[in-house]
Amino acid sequence: MRPRATPYVLVGPATVxxxxxxxxxxxxxxxxxxxxxxAAGLGDPSRVGGVGAAxxxxxxxxxxxxxxxxxxxxxxxxxVPSVVVVSLAIxxxxxxxxxxxxxxxxxxxxxxxxxxxxxxxxxxxxxYNTQFGLINYLLSLVGVGPVQWLSSPxxxxxxVALVAIWRxxxxxxxxxxxxxxxxxxxxxxxxxxxxxxGWRTTWSIxxxxxxxxxxxxxxxxxxxxxxxxxxxxxxxxxxxxxxxxSISLFLFQQGFSGARFGYASAGSVVLFVVxxxxxxxxxxARRADVAY
Amino acid sequence: MANTSxxxxxxxxxxxxxxxxxACSSGGAAAPGTSDAAEQPSTSTSASSEPAAPxxxxxxxxxxxxxxxxxxxxxxxxxxxxxEVNTVAIPWDSIDQKVTTAVASGEGPDVxxxxxxxxxxxxxxxxxxxxxxxxxxxxxxxxxxxFLDGVAGDATAVGGQVVSVPWIADTRVLFYRSDILSEAxxxxxxxxxxxxxxxxxxxxxxxxxxxxxxIPQWDSPLPVQMTWAFGGDIVDADGNVDFDTPAFRQAVDxxxxxxxxxSVPTNSDFDQTQGFVSxxxxxxxxxxxxxAAIKDAAPDLxxxxxxxxxxxxxxxxxxxxxxxxxVWAKSTHQDAALQLLDYLSQPATxxxxxxxxxxxxxxxxxxxxxKVTADPLVAVYAAQLADSKILPLVPNWDGETGKALLDALxxxxxxxxxxxxxxxxLISATAGQSVN
Numbered sequence: 181m182r183p184r185a186t187p188y189v190l191v192g193p194a195t196v197x198x199x200x201x202x203x204x205x206x207x208x209x210x211x212x213x214x215x216x217x218x219a220a221g222l223g224d225p226s227r228v229g230g231v232g233a234a235x236x237x238x239x240x241x242x243x244x245x246x247x248x249x250x251x252x253x254x255x256x257x258x259x260v261p262s263v264v265v266v267s268l269a270i271x272x273x274x275x276x277x278x279x280x281x282x283x284x285x286x287x288x289x290x291x292x293x294x295x296x297x298x299x300x301x302x303x304x305x306x307x308y309n310t311q312f313g314l315i316n317y318l319l320s321l322v323g324v325g326p327v328q329w330l331s332s333p334x335x336x337x338x339x340v341a342l343v344a345i346w347r348x349x350x351x352x353x354x355x356x357x358x359x360x361x362x363x364x365x366x367x368x369x370x371x372x373x374x375x376x377x378g379w380r381t382t383w384s385i386x387x388x389x390x391x392x393x394x395x396x397x398x399x400x401x402x403x404x405x406x407x408x409x410x411x412x413x414x415x416x417x418x419x420x421x422x423x424x425x426s427i428s429l430f431l432f433q434q435g436f437s438g439a440r441f442g443y444a445s446a447g448s449v450v451l452f453v454v455x456x457x458x459x460x461x462x463x464x465a466r467r468a469d470v471a472y
Numbered sequence: 473m474a475n476t477s478x479x480x481x482x483x484x485x486x487x488x489x490x491x492x493x494x495a496c497s498s499g500g501a502a503a504p505g506t507s508d509a510a511e512q513p514s515t516s517t518s519a520s521s522e523p524a525a526p527x528x529x530x531x532x533x534x535x536x537x538x539x540x541x542x543x544x545x546x547x548x549x550x551x552x553x554x555x556e557v558n559t560v561a562i563p564w565d566s567i568d569q570k571v572t573t574a575v576a577s578g579e580g581p582d583v584x585x586x587x588x589x590x591x592x593x594x595x596x597x598x599x600x601x602x603x604x605x606x607x608x609x610x611x612x613x614x615x616x617x618x619f620l621d622g623v624a625g626d627a628t629a630v631g632g633q634v635v636s637v638p639w640i641a642d643t644r645v646l647f648y649r650s651d652i653l654s655e656a657x658x659x660x661x662x663x664x665x666x667x668x669x670x671x672x673x674x675x676x677x678x679x680x681x682x683x684x685x686x687i688p689q690w691d692s693p694l695p696v697q698m699t700w701a702f703g704g705d706i707v708d709a710d711g712n713v714d715f716d717t718p719a720f721r722q723a724v725d726x727x728x729x730x731x732x733x734x735s736v737p738t739n740s741d742f743d744q745t746q747g748f749v750s751x752x753x754x755x756x757x758x759x760x761x762x763x764a765a766i767k768d769a770a771p772d773l774x775x776x777x778x779x780x781x782x783x784x785x786x787x788x789x790x791x792x793x794x795x796x797x798x799v800w801a802k803s804t805h806q807d808a809a810l811q812l813l814d815y816l817s818q819p820a821t822x823x824x825x826x827x828x829x830x831x832x833x834x835x836x837x838x839x840x841x842x843k844v845t846a847d848p849l850v851a852v853y854a855a856q857l858a859d860s861k862i863l864p865l866v867p868n869w870d871g872e873t874g875k876a877l878l879d880a881l882x883x884x885x886x887x888x889x890x891x892x893x894x895x896x897x898l899i900s901a902t903a904g905q906s907v908n
Contacts, residue, residue, distance in 0.1 A: 219597045222576040310739035311746075326681075331739040333887055420689060420740050421882055436568060438871040439593065 206452060213445035221441070235446035245447065247422050248430035251337060252408060255426060258341050259348070259405045264398055267349040271356030272382065286357070293350035301414035304343050305330070308415075330416055333423040340424050344411045348404070352397045359393035360386065399462050406455050427451050528808050529556035533570070533584040535795065536561050541828045549815045555808045568593075574800075575599050582803040583812055585795045586636055588628070592865040594798070595630035601799040601806060603634050611814040618817065619834050622792040622860050630865055631908065636796035637813055638834035640825070642759050643856045644697060644782060644790045647766075649754035651776040661755070665701055665726050665783045668755065672735035675754055684735040686744050686753040687727070689882055692874030693791040693863060694757060698723035700861065703786035706877075707864045713873055713905040715898050722785075724881065724895060731885035738886060745769055748777070757782065759793070763849055764830060779849055781856045792860035794834065832857065864907045876901040 213235055215221070221228035239245050274286050292300070307314050308329035316326045329339040363386055371381045387394075409428040412418055418425035418433065425433070431451065435444030534542045539559035546557045560581065562570050567590065574580035575597045586594055594600060601607075608614040614637050616625030623638040646668075648661045656675055662668035672684025687694060696706055704719020730736045737753070745762065747753035749770040756762065766773065782790045797816065799809045815821055822838035825831055832853055833839050839854045866873045880898035883889040 219572055219575060219593060222572060222597065224598055305741070309741050309743075310737075311742065311752075326739075328739045330741055331886075416740075420886060421879055433871065436572070438868055439568075439572065 206449075209445045209448050209452075212442055213449050215442045217441040217445075219439035231442065235443050236450075238443065239446050239450065244422060244425070245427075245430060248425045248427045251423070251425055252406060252427045254337055255341055255344075255408045256402060256405045258338070259345055259408070260398065260401050262341075262345045263348045263352060263401050263405075264394065266345065267352035267397070268356050268394070270349060270353040271360055272386075274353065274357055275360045286354070289353050290350040292347045295347075297347075297410045297414055300343065300347060301411070305415060308339055331420060333420055336416060336420065336424045340411050340415055343415065344405075344408065347411070348401065352401065355397055356390065356393055359390040363389045395462075395466050399459060402458060402462065403455055406451070406458065527555065528582075528805055529558055530583060530805055530808055530812055531558045531560065531581040532812070533560050533562050533581040535564055535567065535585045535587065537563060545821065545825055545828060546812070546815070549812060553808075553811060555811065557812065571597070571599070578802060580800040580802065582800055582805050582809045584798055584800065585639060586798050587795050588623070588793055588862055589869055591628060591636060591796060592630055592867055592869070595633075595635045596867065599801055600635035601801045601803070603637060603799065608637075608810070611810055613814045613817040613835075614810070618836060620792070620836060620839075620857055620860075622857075622862055623794070623796065623834055627862065628796060628865070636798040637817060638794070639797045639816065640794045640831035641834045641857055642761075642791075642793040642832065643853060643860050644693065644757050644759055645779045645852055645856050646782055647748060647756045647758055647762055647777065647779050649748065649751055649777045652751050652754040661778075661780045662783050665698065665785055668783045669726065669729055669733065669735070672730060672755060673733045676733065676735045681752065683737050683747070683753045684733075685730060685755045685757075686742055686747055687730060687736045688742075688744065689740045689878065689886075692869070692878050693793070695723055695727050695877060695881055696863060697757070697782065697789065697791055698726050700787055700789040701783065701785040707907060711864075711907040713864065713866060713902045715877070715895065715902060721895070724884075724891065727881055728884050728891060749773060760830070760832065760849070760853055779852045781852060781859070788859055790856045790860045792857065792862045794832070866905045866907055873902050873905050 214230055214232060215228050216231045216235075217228045270289055274282055274289070276282070306312070310316060310326050310328050310331060313329070315329065319325075319327060328335065330336055367385050367389070368381060371385055376384070407428050408426040409432070412424045412426050412429050413432070416424045418429045427447070428451070431444045431447045434440050434447065438444075532542070532546075539561040542559045542561075543557075546559070549555070550557055564587070567587070571580075571584075571590075571594055580599060586600075603614075605616075618624075619638040620641060621627065623641070625634055628634070628636060628638070646661060650661075652675065653659075653661065653671070656671075656678065658671050658674065662671050668685070675684035676682055699706055699717075699720045699722075702719035702722040704717045704723075706713060706715060706717075706720065708714040731738065737747070742753075744753065744756055744758065745765040746769070748756055748762070749766060763779065766777065782788050797813055799806055799813070803809055816825075817835060819833075819835050819837040819841065822833035822835045823841045823843050826833055826838070826844050832850070833841075833844065838844060839857065845851050845854060863869055863874075876898055880894040880901075884891050884894050
């Protein structure tokens with residue numbers, strides 16, 4: 181093997197995987213989005229016709245699409261800061277000690293991340309239940325009437341997002357914890373010698389040093405919440421009246437329940453563009469960052 | 473979430489694209505059932521020249537979680553004809569994906585059970601074999617006259633073409649708690665919707681957290697049945713969906729009135745079995761499956777509840793649901809498949825299936841069988857089935873017409889939207905929908 185070819189051979193397998201499962205599906209979706217493909221078209225390709233940009237025009241005029249977009253914006257606005265702040269707080273607390281008790285706690289906080297979503301949906305569905313739910317039972321003890329956690333169009337997004345926040349903190353806490361444990365002891369000792377308080381040390385030394393972890397978690401969390409799907413799908417199926425439908429759930433309903441593959445593809449291309457744009461902006465912001 | 477986020481980063485485009493890829497590959501796919509053909513007994517090679525001996529094996533998709541009971545049902549057929557039957561149970565949640573994949577790949581079952589709400593969608597894919605009178609001529613049990621009128625022959629034709637034969641029936645009746653009604657001074661279950669509304673108000677006044685009835689927010693047939701009750705329909709004479717009728721407005725007034733009276737709970741997670749058993753909602757419009765659930769949850773409640781036919785106004789027509797059976801158009805065992813359908817449509821088979829699985833027969837003779845009518849509840853179901861009608865076979869009832877109907881009604885009762893505006897939105901959202 182000539183040494184010149186070596187780098188290409190090394191990146192080859194990864195590139196092929198990326199092209200096959202990353203780039204090709206996007207191109208196919210972009211192609212399908214210009215057609216009226218439905219269930220009948222799947223069986224008989226001659227029944228698929230090109231419709232130009234009609235799917236995109238219909239999408240922009242579809243109130244359900246805009247409702248899903250607004251809902252997704254709400255999920256991102258509520259979910260991303262909550263997940264980042266809560267998991268960072270948990271990681272800081274878990275980092276106080278490495279005793280056996282704290283190691284057990286660490287596993288405890290990780291549990292939601294590895295529990296099946298269907299089991300989570302069942303348990304939270306019962307917790308939230310208007311009539312027999314534990315949460316409403318506890319509220320009734322202090323004289324608060326039944327709250328319709330998953331039935332009230334105004335409240336349902338918050339209830340669904342809470343479950344996702346609870347589920348999303350575990351893994352991110354572990355990422356933050358790893359970053360926190362990578363902070364050199366010398367800096368902390370130096371700060372302690374200078375008489376800095378614990379709060380001051382955290383704010384001025386620890387947090388700047390785990391900036392990259394915060395950046396990473398923020399970017400991945402934003403992407404995950406832009407694709408918000410699981411919790412809304414299993415808890416409410418997007419209801420009531422579409423008030424908890426995220427954009428991914430909307431695409432799923434159009435594509436699989438409605439068999440409108442062309443229309444759903446158009447929506448998925450829009451979602452892809454939104455995610456790519458948001459991520460680019462975030463990475464650009466990171467570029468201006470100072471290296472320590 | 474972070475671990476999932478990376479692999480999900482490309483998901484939205486991927487979901488749809490993977491299906492599209494499957495579609496592209498179908499063009500060059502091998503003929504369906506080739507693997508089956510290899511397993512055929514040697515007699516089948518001669519079947520092409522003399523079509524007398526149909527051969528299997530047949531792959532049958534039945535709905536549900538288990539195929540054991542269906543295997544038991546077809547065991548005599550297998551031993552009599554020598555046609556092997558491989559039953560595959562398909563959960564209701566995954567039937568759409570299964571059929572989509574099968575259509576795309578061209579490799580489907582030979583026979584499949586089709587919920588009536590899916591019939592139009594499946595038929596539109598062209599995956600079902602047309603079953604006109606000529607195709608069924610050799611199979612006397614499949615003659616349309618044998619089945620309930622509401623699902624027989626042309627009643628479930630799609631675009632003028634019959635692509636399925638009836639299999640099992642389902643309907644809606646009024647469940648009521650006789651003990652609670654008589655305690656509240658109501659001697660008889662309501663015979664009209666106006667009576668039901670008045671009785672529900674009385675029952676809801678029993679106390680805080682008590683209701684008269686329950687309206688499932690996902691139950692799109694209910695407002696349709698109310699429209700039928702007022703003598704109207706939701707499709708016009710030409711088969712176009714039409715919500716701009718006086719009967720539908722009366723149905724909307726009834727539906728929203730039950731909410732306005734405080735007679736029904738507003739939470740979407742209300743459990744109707746629990747609500748009925750605990751007495752919170754002592755009158756319910758539901759199907760035979762609720763009877764099974766009640767007997768299961770509260771056997772000691774026996775004698776304190778019963779069922780009756782739906783309340784009437786000018787009509788008392790109920791929903792006719794259930795499943796039909798279809799033959800996969802690309803099946804290589806069509807004669808054997810029709811022979812199986814013929815067996816399944818024999819009155820005796822239908823009665824056996826009722827005993828095995830509790831599903832109501834669609835064959836009239838089976839519905840009159842003493843083994844079926846012995847149960848007083850079933851006698852009511854059978855009476856209601858005689859006055860029942862399927863939902864219009866529009867292209868996508870669950871996802872479009874039915875959803876728009878529920879959205880309109882629920883926006884009024886849950887968010888206080890203006891009734892006339894909601895109806896106007898519904899009319900414009902469903903304009904152009906048609907059974908043709």
